[in-house]
Amino acid sequence: MTTLSQSQCGNFWKDGFLRLENVATHAELKTLRSVGDRLLREKAGFNEGLLFDFYPEGEGPEKPKLAQLHHPSHFERSLLEMDLARRAQRVAMQLLGPKARFVSDSFFHKPSHTEAVTPWHQDEAFTDPRIEHREVNFWFPLQPVSLQNGCMQFIPGSHLGPVLPHGPIGGDPTTHGLECTSGFESKDAVICPLQLGDCTIHGGRTLHFAGPNPSDAPRYAYSMVFGLPRRASSEVRTFPWNDNRKLSRDQRVHESRRAQGSFWPYLYRKVKEFDYTNPYEWRLGAHRVARLIKKGRTPAK
Ligand SMILES: O=C(O)CCC(=O)C(=O)O
Known part of the structure; x- marks a missing residue:
């Protein structure tokens, strides 16, 4: 995959997501896996608040229900030197235009035998409402994914509406993850199983979810976000769910910048x-x- 067809671009803008086959090579997936394994084993980014659990953290980084390591490329620059990043950027430029550039990457690790879901959310709900983020997110599973181990699901057309009301998962202000609380029907979800090498792309406003992982192996994924230069939002809006949160991650960010x-x-x-x-x-x-x-x-x- 280096280019999307016109109909694939059209489908992306109609539905807010796209499923692509044979994007990453086996060698690239092997590299992603070994880098992800090492960084998560070393708890890279924990002190800087870049490694955190979507769910309440308790005492520390042990046994997260859904671990996210944000910006792993800060710790392993070679991730962005892979041809995969260049190919994904070319596709992002097709969707967003020539100014699309790399914004961030993440590893997501959901352990085996967990009931924890990645709740329904729009990525834009995590951002500053005064800023317009025009972004696309490439999500590469590092093993085949299906309903049995928590593949991605999307609500088609949800990117065309507003950012919907969100709240911290279960109403707990210590939870890093957000969940969308109203304005959609989960029965409209499109389930996206993927083989190794395939990926999904979704927009920053597309509602998405990933189910529990009752399987015997962890469910791992690597994502890359590309976006247009940020600008002031033309909408007057507030995201009150981001106020008054008590995140252990924020505390670590604060302490590490002072250290x-x-x-x-x-x-x-x-x-x-x-x-x-x-x-x-x-x-x-x-x-x-x-x-x-x-x-x-x-x-x-
Ligand atoms: O991997 C997951 O479970 C969640 C991924 C996700 O929400 C994202 O990439 O925006």
């Missing part, structure tokens, strides 16, 4: 990944710096 030795690599990445050509990013950056200065001047209570 000696972690701040400079963080700043280096920010400077390296900054989109210098986008005036909106400069405005966001200026607001952030102004906020930090103001905070520094306000005496602690």
Whole structure:
């Protein structure tokens, strides 16, 4: 797969998702698996808040119900040097236009014999409502997936509506994952089993879900997100479900940025990944710096 046909592009924009066959080679999947295994074994990103459980974490990173390692390419640069990333970017450019660029990647690991689902959600619900994110997400399972081990399911056409109401899973404010609470019928879901090498692509607003994994093996996946330069949202909207959350991940982000030795690599990445050509990013950056200065001047209570 290096290019989509016109009808595949049309289907993506009609349904909000697409299923593609034979995208990743066996060698690429083997590399993804061994990198994912190593990073998860080493608990890479835990202290920086990049490795977390979708569900309440309890005491630490042991035995997550659904672990997400965000930005594994921060720890293993070679992930983005694989031809797979280049091929996926070409497809993203077909869908979004020539300005589409890499945004982030993630490993998702659901252990064997778990009833935990990836709840119905729109990825956009996790974002800042003042910013418009125009993104596509490539999801590669690292073993065949079906209903038996938690393949992806999508609600066709859900990307054409608004961001629906969400809340933390089970109403628990310590839960990292969100679930969509109303505005859709799960009976409309399209179930997407995939063979090794296949992937799904979904838009940032497409409602999706992955079921439990009662099988004997963990269900693993690697995702890559590509997007257009960010800009101010033309809609006036709020995502109140992101307020007043009590996330252990946020605490770790905060502590690690203050810790000696972690701040400079963080700043280096920010400077390296900054989109210098986008005036909106400069405005966001200026607001952030102004906020930090103001905070520094306000005496602690
Ligand atoms: O792998 C999963 O269970 C969830 C993946 C997902 O929600 C995503 O890639 O947006």
